[in-house]
Amino acid sequence: MSSMTISQLAPFYGARQAVKAVDMQIATQEITAIIGPSGCGKSTVLRCLNRMHETILGASAKGTVLLNDEDIYGSNVDATLIRRRVGMVFQQPVAFRTRNIYENVAAGLRIQGMSRKAELDQAVEEALQSAVLWDEVKDVLSKPGTALSGGQQQRLAIARALAIKPDVLLLDEPCSALDPIATANIEELLVQLKTTLTIVIVTHSMQQAARISDQTAVFMVDTTSGNPIGELVEKSSTSNVFTKPSDPRTESYISGRVG
Amino acid sequence: MNTPKNYRWRKFVDQVMRGSTVFATGCAVIPLIAIIGYVLTLGASALSVQFFTDVYQPPNMAQAAADGSTPAFDPNDPFAGIGVPTDGTAPADGTAPVADVYAGGPVGGVLHGIIGTLIITGMGLLFALPIGIFAGIYLSEYRNERYATIVRFCCDVLSGSPSIVAGVVIYILVVIRSHEFSAIAGSLALMILMIPIVTRTTEEMLKLVPESMREAARGLGAPTWYSTFTVIIPAALPGIVTGVMLAFARGAGETAPLILTVLGSNVISTNLFAPMASLPLLAYRYTESPYPGENTLAWGAAFVLMMLVLVMNILVRVATRRRAGASR
Numbered sequence: 001m002s003s004m005t006i007s008q009l010a011p012f013y014g015a016r017q018a019v020k021a022v023d024m025q026i027a028t029q030e031i032t033a034i035i036g037p038s039g040c041g042k043s044t045v046l047r048c049l050n051r052m053h054e055t056i057l058g059a060s061a062k063g064t065v066l067l068n069d070e071d072i073y074g075s076n077v078d079a080t081l082i083r084r085r086v087g088m089v090f091q092q093p094v095a096f097r098t099r100n101i102y103e104n105v106a107a108g109l110r111i112q113g114m115s116r117k118a119e120l121d122q123a124v125e126e127a128l129q130s131a132v133l134w135d136e137v138k139d140v141l142s143k144p145g146t147a148l149s150g151g152q153q154q155r156l157a158i159a160r161a162l163a164i165k166p167d168v169l170l171l172d173e174p175c176s177a178l179d180p181i182a183t184a185n186i187e188e189l190l191v192q193l194k195t196t197l198t199i200v201i202v203t204h205s206m207q208q209a210a211r212i213s214d215q216t217a218v219f220m221v222d223t224t225s226g227n228p229i230g231e232l233v234e235k236s237s238t239s240n241v242f243t244k245p246s247d248p249r250t251e252s253y254i255s256g257r258v259g
Numbered sequence: 260m261n262t263p264k265n266y267r268w269r270k271f272v273d274q275v276m277r278g279s280t281v282f283a284t285g286c287a288v289i290p291l292i293a294i295i296g297y298v299l300t301l302g303a304s305a306l307s308v309q310f311f312t313d314v315y316q317p318p319n320m321a322q323a324a325a326d327g328s329t330p331a332f333d334p335n336d337p338f339a340g341i342g343v344p345t346d347g348t349a350p351a352d353g354t355a356p357v358a359d360v361y362a363g364g365p366v367g368g369v370l371h372g373i374i375g376t377l378i379i380t381g382m383g384l385l386f387a388l389p390i391g392i393f394a395g396i397y398l399s400e401y402r403n404e405r406y407a408t409i410v411r412f413c414c415d416v417l418s419g420s421p422s423i424v425a426g427v428v429i430y431i432l433v434v435i436r437s438h439e440f441s442a443i444a445g446s447l448a449l450m451i452l453m454i455p456i457v458t459r460t461t462e463e464m465l466k467l468v469p470e471s472m473r474e475a476a477r478g479l480g481a482p483t484w485y486s487t488f489t490v491i492i493p494a495a496l497p498g499i500v501t502g503v504m505l506a507f508a509r510g511a512g513e514t515a516p517l518i519l520t521v522l523g524s525n526v527i528s529t530n531l532f533a534p535m536a537s538l539p540l541l542a543y544r545y546t547e548s549p550y551p552g553e554n555t556l557a558w559g560a561a562f563v564l565m566m567l568v569l570v571m572n573i574l575v576r577v578a579t580r581r582r583a584g585a586s587r
Contacts (some may be wrong), residue, residue: 050478052474052477052478055474055477057402057404080477080480080481080482081480082480083477083478083479083480084479084480087478087479088474088478089478090471090474090475090478091471092469092471094469094471094472094474094475096472096475096476096490096494097468097472097493097494098490098493098494098496099490099493107476107479107481107489107490108479108480108481110489111479111480111481111485112480157475160475160479161478161479164479164480
């Protein structure tokens with residue numbers, strides 16, 4: 001479990017700055033939601049938090065992101081090791097095609113070199129338990145991961161991310177490809193998980209942010225310079241953001257007038 | 260309902276257009292079917308058990324085997340054994356008349372060619388596989404666009420260039436220097452032709468694997484090489500194998516580069532540093548031969564070559580389908 005401190009974080013695509021420098025605190029044992037209209041850079045900022053952003057060709061980031069006290073953009077830091085501590089779940093549920101359910105969850109463990117069967121068995125079961133998927137799949141662990149439904153695959157992806165015991169879990173619109181029931185399952189799961197994890201979720205659903213998050217960060221697109229650029233306009237407790245927003249842009253966004 | 264003014268005209272144009280596409284397709288398919296049919300009928304008639312178990316027999320030997328005469332070979336009278344009198348008259352010793360040698364059926368078999376083709380092409384593939392697959396992985400997974408564009412362009416030029424060029428290059432670089440036609444030289448020439456095919460298909464197949472899968476693996480803290488080999492390649496394997504089969508088929512059918520590198524042989528040879536037989540070379544040389552028996556062998560060799568590629572294709576497809584099916 002770790003807090004994150006973001007300061008002067010500026011993501012770039014080539015020479016173009018995508019988001020104005022961001023300063024933000026992310027507390028432990030809370031769910032921080034990032035909301036905002038399309039193109040405001042919310043996913044980009046999220047992907048900067050475990051150095052996934054730079055895997056896009058030409059993309060880079062400036063600034064510092066402290067994971068506890070360590071700057072993940074420090075000069076001697078290996079990005080792959082950061083990604084093991086800051087897990088990520090994506091918009092499209094991804095089950096590794098040629099692997100069965102068990103091996104999908106074990107993938108991250110095997111990367112870290114775990115190979116003893118008993119150890120793996122236990123870690124896989126724990127991860128599936130905490131992703132509330134165990135009861136549904138415990139008898140079909142050798143079935144291909146792609147045989148599961150979309151909602152189950154997304155929970156499989158969460159289990160895979162949880163298996164390597166990350167300190168922080170990032171979720172990039174995890175429910176946008178799911179139906180309402182599967183969405184409810186995931187939301188319930190996230191609320192359970194926050195007791196032991198730091199969670200950051202990007203969502204385009206304000207209702208979802210309101211339902212599950214403790215803190216909300218609102219991003220907007222600034223088009224005044226002719227060159228659209230995202231910016232963080234407000235970050236506060238979720239109840240504040242939705243009941244008495246301090247920024248007029250937040251108010252018009254959550255009341256549905258823009259975005 | 261009102262029919263538009265030019266309805267009948269439009270319908271007519273539509274039918275003419277459809278007719279021409281059907282006609283053109285027919286024209287395109289006819290040569291294909293003709294070739295396959297011709298090779299099947301003429302090649303299949305050459306088939307016998309002996310065809311697969313025997314190697315080449317000179318026509319006079321075959322003749323001798325057929326009528327019990329001694330196939331003695333006298334350098335001073337090379338035609339003695341096959342009953343061709345030097346003065347052009349009928350043979351005095353009662354051996355078979357001239358006509359029999361030229362009318363003969365199939366002589367010997369092409370086992371040496373089958374073995375040679377498998378060795379030469381297999382070895383060429385063995386050389387080309389690591390290079391092609393790793394190059395494909397580089398192009399798809401470790402993108403460095405400027406360099407990749409050059410490599411891709413070179414691959415496309417290479418796969419479109421006449422195969423004799425590969426033969427000439429190896430002839431000059433290897434055959435002349437080693438003073439020896441050899442199977443290994445042939446494999447190297449085929450390797451040159453196979454590398455671009457394997458590279459490009461590997462690249463294309465890897466690119467078909469959704470980006471989200473790479474992201475997911477990366478998100479777990481997997482280094483690129485690890486996710487490539489444990490997640491991306493398994494997902495693309497059936498396609499990659501198809502590319503490898505294409506390369507094998509291309510290599511197995513090549514004749515021109517082999518003329519300049521392996522030369523050909525009439526006996527079974529497994530010496531990689533000596534000339535070796537191969538099916539396309541047999542088809543080429545026996546077609547030129549004046550002996551009808553050898554012409555028949557040429558058809559048989561062509562037939563076996565086609566079947567070899569077909570059977571390999573089917574086997575590999577079945578094997579990869581089972582793999583892919585189990586994981587779906």
